[in-house]
Amino acid sequence: MDIPYTVQPRPDTGLYNAKVGIWLFLASEVMLFGALFSSYILLRVGAPDGYWPHGWLNVPVGTANTLVLITSSITTVMAWASLKMNQFGRFKFYHACTILFALTFVGIKSYEYHDKFTHYSIKLADGRLADGHLDEKSKDFDLAKKQGKIVIHGHVVNLAAANENLKEELKTIYDPHSAEGKKAKHSKLEFNASEIASMETYGPWHNTYTAIYFTLTGLHALHVIGGAIVISFLWSFGAKMWKTDPERFTNRIEISGLFWHFVDLVWIFLFPVLYLL
Amino acid sequence: MATAIPHTGVHEVHHHETDFWRTYVFSTDHKIIGIQYAVTALFFLFFGFLLMVMMRWQIAHPGQPVPLVGFLLERVLHNAQGASLAPKGIINGDLYNSFGAMHGTIMVFMAIVPLAFAAFGNYVVPLQIGAPDMAFPRVNMASYQAYVLGGLIMFISFFIPDGAAQAGWTSYSPLATSIATNGQTFWLVGMIFLITSSLLGAVNFIATIIQLRAPGMTWMRLPFFVWAQFVTAFLLLLAFPPLEAAGVMQLMDKVAHTSFFLPTGLAVGGQLANVSGGGSPLLWQHLFWFLGHPEVYVLILPAMGIVGEIIANNTRKPLWGYKSLVYSVLTIGFLSFIVWAHHMYLTGMGNRVATFFQTTTMIISIPSVIILTCMFLSLWGGSIRFNTPMLFVMAFLPMFGIGGLTGLPLGFNFSDLHLHDTYYIIAHFHYIVAPGTIFALFAGIYFWFPKITGRMMSEFWGKVHFWSSLIFMNLIFQPMFAQGMAGMLRRMVDGGANYSQAQVPGGLGGLSPHMLDLHRFILYAAILLGLAQIPFIINLFWSINHGVKVNSDNPWQSTTLEWQTPTPPPHGNFAQVPEVHRGPYEYSVPGHSTDFTPQNESEQRIPNPITKPLPA
Amino acid sequence: MSDDHSPEQFSHHVKRYLFVFYALLFGTLITVGASYIPFGHRAINIGVALLIACGKAFLVAGYFMHLVSERKMIYGIMLFTAFFFIGLMFLTIWSVADFPRLPTQH
Numbered sequence: 001m002d003i004p005y006t007v008q009p010r011p012d013t014g015l016y017n018a019k020v021g022i023w024l025f026l027a028s029e030v031m032l033f034g035a036l037f038s039s040y041i042l043l044r045v046g047a048p049d050g051y052w053p054h055g056w057l058n059v060p061v062g063t064a065n066t067l068v069l070i071t072s073s074i075t076t077v078m079a080w081a082s083l084k085m086n087q088f089g090r091f092k093f094y095h096a097c098t099i100l101f102a103l104t105f106v107g108i109k110s111y112e113y114h115d116k117f118t119h120y121s122i123k124l125a126d127g128r129l130a131d132g133h134l135d136e137k138s139k140d141f142d143l144a145k146k147q148g149k150i151v152i153h154g155h156v157v158n159l160a161a162a163n164e165n166l167k168e169e170l171k172t173i174y175d176p177h178s179a180e181g182k183k184a185k186h187s188k189l190e191f192n193a194s195e196i197a198s199m200e201t202y203g204p205w206h207n208t209y210t211a212i213y214f215t216l217t218g219l220h221a222l223h224v225i226g227g228a229i230v231i232s233f234l235w236s237f238g239a240k241m242w243k244t245d246p247e248r249f250t251n252r253i254e255i256s257g258l259f260w261h262f263v264d265l266v267w268i269f270l271f272p273v274l275y276l277l
Numbered sequence: 278m279a280t281a282i283p284h285t286g287v288h289e290v291h292h293h294e295t296d297f298w299r300t301y302v303f304s305t306d307h308k309i310i311g312i313q314y315a316v317t318a319l320f321f322l323f324f325g326f327l328l329m330v331m332m333r334w335q336i337a338h339p340g341q342p343v344p345l346v347g348f349l350l351e352r353v354l355h356n357a358q359g360a361s362l363a364p365k366g367i368i369n370g371d372l373y374n375s376f377g378a379m380h381g382t383i384m385v386f387m388a389i390v391p392l393a394f395a396a397f398g399n400y401v402v403p404l405q406i407g408a409p410d411m412a413f414p415r416v417n418m419a420s421y422q423a424y425v426l427g428g429l430i431m432f433i434s435f436f437i438p439d440g441a442a443q444a445g446w447t448s449y450s451p452l453a454t455s456i457a458t459n460g461q462t463f464w465l466v467g468m469i470f471l472i473t474s475s476l477l478g479a480v481n482f483i484a485t486i487i488q489l490r491a492p493g494m495t496w497m498r499l500p501f502f503v504w505a506q507f508v509t510a511f512l513l514l515l516a517f518p519p520l521e522a523a524g525v526m527q528l529m530d531k532v533a534h535t536s537f538f539l540p541t542g543l544a545v546g547g548q549l550a551n552v553s554g555g556g557s558p559l560l561w562q563h564l565f566w567f568l569g570h571p572e573v574y575v576l577i578l579p580a581m582g583i584v585g586e587i588i589a590n591n592t593r594k595p596l597w598g599y600k601s602l603v604y605s606v607l608t609i610g611f612l613s614f615i616v617w618a619h620h621m622y623l624t625g626m627g628n629r630v631a632t633f634f635q636t637t638t639m640i641i642s643i644p645s646v647i648i649l650t651c652m653f654l655s656l657w658g659g660s661i662r663f664n665t666p667m668l669f670v671m672a673f674l675p676m677f678g679i680g681g682l683t684g685l686p687l688g689f690n691f692s693d694l695h696l697h698d699t700y701y702i703i704a705h706f707h708y709i710v711a712p713g714t715i716f717a718l719f720a721g722i723y724f725w726f727p728k729i730t731g732r733m734m735s736e737f738w739g740k741v742h743f744w745s746s747l748i749f750m751n752l753i754f755q756p757m758f759a760q761g762m763a764g765m766l767r768r769m770v771d772g773g774a775n776y777s778q779a780q781v782p783g784g785l786g787g788l789s790p791h792m793l794d795l796h797r798f799i800l801y802a803a804i805l806l807g808l809a810q811i812p813f814i815i816n817l818f819w820s821i822n823h824g825v826k827v828n829s830d831n832p833w834q835s836t837t838l839e840w841q842t843p844t845p846p847p848h849g850n851f852a853q854v855p856e857v858h859r860g861p862y863e864y865s866v867p868g869h870s871t872d873f874t875p876q877n878e879s880e881q882r883i884p885n886p887i888t889k890p891l892p893a
Numbered sequence: 894m895s896d897d898h899s900p901e902q903f904s905h906h907v908k909r910y911l912f913v914f915y916a917l918l919f920g921t922l923i924t925v926g927a928s929y930i931p932f933g934h935r936a937i938n939i940g941v942a943l944l945i946a947c948g949k950a951f952l953v954a955g956y957f958m959h960l961v962s963e964r965k966m967i968y969g970i971m972l973f974t975a976f977f978f979i980g981l982m983f984l985t986i987w988s989v990a991d992f993p994r995l996p997t998q999h
Contacts, residue, residue: 002849003409005488013487014964017412020484023967027974028476028518034978035519035564038985039526039537042560045986051555059925066921074914077957081910085903204535208555211535215526261957268949271921272942276928277935487966515977563985614977618988627991633984 007248022255026262029223033266036216040273043208050170053209054277055177056202058112062275065108066267072101073264076231076257083250088242091253095235098260102228109221113214120152121206122191122199129157130189131173146194155184213274220270223263230256305414306848310421311400312729318392321428322715325383326807328376333803335368336772337796342366357438357458373770374443375460379431381446382464385572386471387428389714393579394513395424395478397721398506400729402482404839404846405500407491407855407877412484420477427470434463445768447569450538450561454530455545465528472521475513482510491838491877493857497603498876500837500861501596504603505582508610509575516571516614523564530556537561559624566617574613576710577677578606580717581648584670587720588652590835591667592659593872595862598651605644605651612641622690623697631690638688645681649674660865660872665739669720672747673713680708683758698768701761704754712750719746722817727832731844732824738816745809752802756795763792772796834873836863841875913956920949 009016044052075097082090115133122130132154141148157169172184200206204214234252241249304310331350334343343350347366354362354372362372399417403410411417434441439458442448453461486507490499499507526537534552538561541554589596596602618626618634652674661667683705686692696702719742726734764786765773774780778787831840838857842850855877863874924945932938955961960968 003412003414003489010488013966015488015966017484017488020487020966021413021416021480023970024480024483024514025476027970028480028514030971030974030978031515031981032518032522034981035522035567036526038519038982039522039560039564041982041986042557042989043537043555046557046989047555059928063921063925067918070914070917070921073917073953073957074910077910078907081903081907204529204533205553207553208536211526211529211533211537211553211556215529215535215537219525258958261953264957265950265953268953269943269946272924272928272946276925276942277939511973515974519981557989559989560985563988567981567985611973615980615984618984621988625992626988627993630984630988630991633987 007245007251016251018251018255019258022258026258029262029266033216033219036212036219037269037273040212040216043212047208050167051174051207053173053207054175055181056209057213057275058115059275061108061112062271065105066271068101068105068108069264069267072098072105073261075101076260080250080253080257083242083246083253092235092239095231095253099228099232099235102224102231105224106221106228109217116202116210116214119202120150120154120199121202122150122152123197124156124191125195125197127158127160129159129173130191131155131157132186132189135188141193143193143196143199148193149190150193150196150199151188151190153186153188155186156189157184216270216274220263220266223266227256227260227263231260303418305410305418307399307403307411307414307417308729308846310417311396311398313421314391314399314424315396317425317428318388318396321383322388322392324432325380325388326810328380328383330800330803330807331368332373332376332380333796333800335373335770337800339771339774340367343368353436354440355438356440362440368770370770371443372440374445374768375435375441377768378442378445378448378464379435382431382442382468384710385446385576386468387424387431389576389710389718390475390572391424392718393714394475394506394509394575395420397579397583397718397725398478398482398509401725401839402503402506403485403489404842404850405503405837406486406489406494407838407851407857408485408489409849409851411481412488413481416477417481420474420481423470423474423477427467427474430463430467430470434460434467437463447565448527448561449565450527450530450556450558451540451543451545454527454539455543455550462528462531465524465531468524469521469528472517472524475517476521479510479514479517482506483514486510491851491855491857494838494876495857497600498857498860500582501585501599501602501606502579502582504606505578505585508606509578511610512571512575512578512613516568519564520568523561527561559621562621562624563618566620567614569620570617571610571613573706573709574609576714578609580673580714581606581652583717583721583724584652584673586835586837587666587670587724588655588659589862589864590724590833591662591664591670592656593662593864594655594659595860595864596651597654597657598647599860599862601647602651605647608644609641609648612637612644616641619688619690619693622693635689642681642685642688649678649681664723665734665736665743666720666724668740668743669716669723672743673716673720676712676716676750677709680705680710680713683708695764696761698766699761700757700765700767703767704757704761707754707757711754712747716746719743719813724833725839726817726820726824727827727844728830728839728842729845730821730824732820732822732826733832734820734824735816738812742809742813742816746806749802749806749809753799753806756799760788760792760795763788765792831875834871836873836875837861838876841877909956913952916952917949920945920952924949 003017004010005015005017007016013020075094079091079094079098082088082094118134120130120132120134124130130152132152135151135153137150138148141150155172157172159166159169168180168183171178171180175181176184202210204211234249234256238249238252241252301309304313331343331346335341342365343363347363350363350368350372351361351366356362363369368376399411431441437459440460442453442460442464443456443458444453444461448461448464486499486503526535529535530537530539536553536556538558539550539552539554539556540558543550543552543554585596585602616634616637618630619638622631622634656671683701687696687702687705723734723739726732760773764776765788766776769775772793773788774793776788777793778784778789781787827844830842830844833840838855839846841855843852856879857876858878858880859874859876861876863876865872866874924942927941927945928938930938932941960971
């Protein structure tokens with residue numbers, strides 16, 4: 001049984017099947033990420049004044065990641081172009097670069113996630129809020145049993161402060177790079193478990209900003225990983241097809257490339273929205 | 278990404294020697310996959326029906342143990358502490374809610390859509406466009422497997438401690454994630470699998486229809502069923518992803534303790550919830566209904582397609598207004614994306630937004646009416662054959678008419694204020710889906726059965742099935758309009774007894790005993806409807822091996838391509854690629870020797886009776 | 894898109910890809926830079942950042958994904974998708990922003 005137009009394009013549409021398929025799939029992905037972006041806007045607009053964070057993400061690191069992904073995009077298209085120019089060796093080189101850049105991206109992302117999961121927000125029993133990165137936790141640290149100590153590097157905020165000061169205090173947490181935010185003095189702080197009412201890390205549960213940040217970047221990262229797996233497969237086992245059916249193989253590279261560019265496209269919007277604005 | 282079966286000659290040989298597993302379980306053939314979808318969907322349809330009968334019994338007899346199955350419910354369903362969810366065989370409030378939530382979920386996502394879109398679509402569409410299979414057969418298999426996995430997860434959720442999801446098929450936050458059981462988690466994971474299945478299927482259908490039409494099969498020569506499936510696939514493709522996003526967010530609310538949909542100050546069980554807050558319950562509703570509205574068109578469009586095919590075939594004349602039908606179905610598809618908030622009139626939206634959605638809702642009723650009118654007009658002057666498929670399809674027309682017309686007061690927010698979340702809504706949408714879509718699906722089964730098996734189903738029992746189903750479906754849902762207008766709300770395990778005149782003597786708007794009595798009437802009608810399906814089920818299975826054998830590949834004398842193949846169609850469908858020379862409904866062409874001209878029949882010189890006299 | 898160009902003509906395309914790449918790098922740097930410019934209203938920063946992002950997106954979609962030379966069918970699908978995406982975003986936000994207020998509120 002022969003399914004037509006798997007490699008040769010259909011004359012009236014000018015497309016081969018897989019190209020129609022991938023664009024349809026990308027259309028659905030636009031709606032998926034579009035819904036998440038819409039949610040971001042809604043949650044941000046709905047947040048009370050002063051409670052939507054700015055500057056919680058490291059801009060140089062994010063910029064580096066952006067450049068990594070853009071470079072992986074050009075290597076992807078160059079990989080495809082090399083095959084169109086019958087240069088299999090070059091294709092292998094460029095796609096190996098793509099895979100490496102993908103892994104770099106995920107690596108940098110993991111570093112950023114780790115930073116968030118070691119950033120603590122500690123509600124003290126006396127009502128103040130301590131906020132900082134983990135220095136060390138004593139081995140016997142147990143909040144429920146109220147034993148042990150925790151050391152963080154950060155500052156303490158008094159959210160019960162009077163109104164004029166509250167805005168400034170809030171900014172030390174929600175806008176740490178602003179003029180008022182920078183006024184917070186960071187130092188080594190040690191607390192006994194008995195002094196702590198509750199604590200949590202800056203994970204998705206912390207507030208709606210971290211929730212949408214982790215969901216958006218997490219879903220994006222899953223797409224990066226998925227794309228990297230497909231490209232790796234095509235680079236290794238799948239490359240045999242270049243010998244038996246070069247045109248079909250080239251099409252496969254084009255299709256995986258289209259997916260990869262889409263992943264880059266999403267990041268082009270994610271980066272300014274989450275990191276800069 | 279996935280591409281088709283390799284087209285080198287070597288693989289041709291392998292296809293003949295596949296074992297049972299490859300042929301019937303892990304098949305990539307669209308016909309087998311279509312049947313797999315149908316069998317699985319019919320199982321879920323049956324299961325969803327059982328849930329409903331148990332619910333209706335409990336509503337009609339509040340506080341009393343359910344007969345026959347009560348002891349089973351008591352034994353099998355437990356909460357986390359080990360106590361029964363149905364103590365003494367009585368369905369209590371929580372269990373009723375989970376039955377209700379799952380009845381809706383199962384019927385919509387696991388029964389109707391897989392049957393109407395995936396089963397019929399998979400079997401018939403490639404045949405009707407003259408293709409050897411779907412564009413991506415392996416993706417097709419994957420989409421069926423995702424459906425089974427999702428369905429299994431949903432099914433299993435009944436039997437975990439504390440049972441299945443309880444917050445309605447609409448799963449509104451914050452209730453959905455505040456209920457401290459795992460049923461909701463299973464529901465969300467199941468939905469993600471089901472949505473993935475639909476998305477893969479949608480990509481396949483659209484690519485197939487665009488790319489694999491046979492030579493001569495232009496867009497305006499496509500059978501209306503194919504157009505309907507094409508638009509349905511687009512609805513699934515573009516409307517499901519926001520629900521998938523919302524599902525992921527709600528799952529994170531449940532397991533990662535985020536607050537996407539949980540507002541600040543949320544209290545659960547009288548205590549402030551330990552969440553960050555800052556979320557929006559309205560956001561869930563918008564994302565859900567963004568799918569939810571196109572979803573209802575997904576439920577009806579394939580049915581309209583089936584109706585069109587069967588009407589043309591059994592009136593022996595072309596469908597009236599083919600172009601209008603095509604443009605209407607495209608318009609419905611487009612408009613369905615911008616009407617969704619008519620499900621949310623009671624959320625406190627402002628006048629401008631409400632007006633916008635009311636306007637688009639009113640406009641979308643126009644193409645729906647056009648389609649129904651074209652179908653009605655197609656009957657005029659027809660040489661009608663009243664076989665079982667035709668009976669179901671002719672009943673579809675007024676039944677869908679009732680369902681659609683009763684939707685009009687719901688489209689205006691001033692009248693919806695009174696009717697929202699009442700039994701009126703239940704009656705409205707069930708009229709469209711039950712004596713609407715399901716009738717069309719029954720018709721489709723009776724109609725395409727001989728192509729799949731080479732035998733006809735029994736006409737006599739088909740007519741028994743038809744008349745009994747028609748009568749009982751009406752008896753079930755007609756009274757619900759009255760109940761809804763009297764103010765009876767949905768999703769109440771006691772059937773509204775708490776709001777009865779007996780409970781609140783002298784109170785304004787209390788439900789009368791008559792309204793509550795109707796529950797028993799509806800229950801009897803539901804049981805009788807269930808019994809009426811028995812001859813259908815027996816007929817279906819018995820006829821596979823004992824039905825009257827057809828004496829041709831085209832027993833209904835149809836013009837469309839699926840009837841121009843051997844019975845059943847072999848792997849690859851057509852021995853040679855068909856060439857299409859005419860439109861899909863060339864019935865009763867003047868001067869032709871038969872009253873139907875198949876689409877791929879070669880062009881002959883037909884003597885024109887006006888310029889050339891017919892032979893004496 | 895499989896047989897449109899011969900291997901020799903492709904080097905012309907490669908130049909174009911490299912040009913787009915440099916444009917994207919530049920775009921990234923000015924996005925970051927512009928975010929630090931105090932325009933007064935944060936809304937202006939948002940507007941500028943999104944504008945540059947749209948420009949970069951156009952380059953990736955148009956040239957890397959070959960949309961500028963792609964068939965009508967694909968264009969059509971993506972145009973409808975874009976319309977529905979904008980509809981979802983705009984109508985959702987409008988619905989939440991437009992709610993009945995007392996005459997004294999704005």
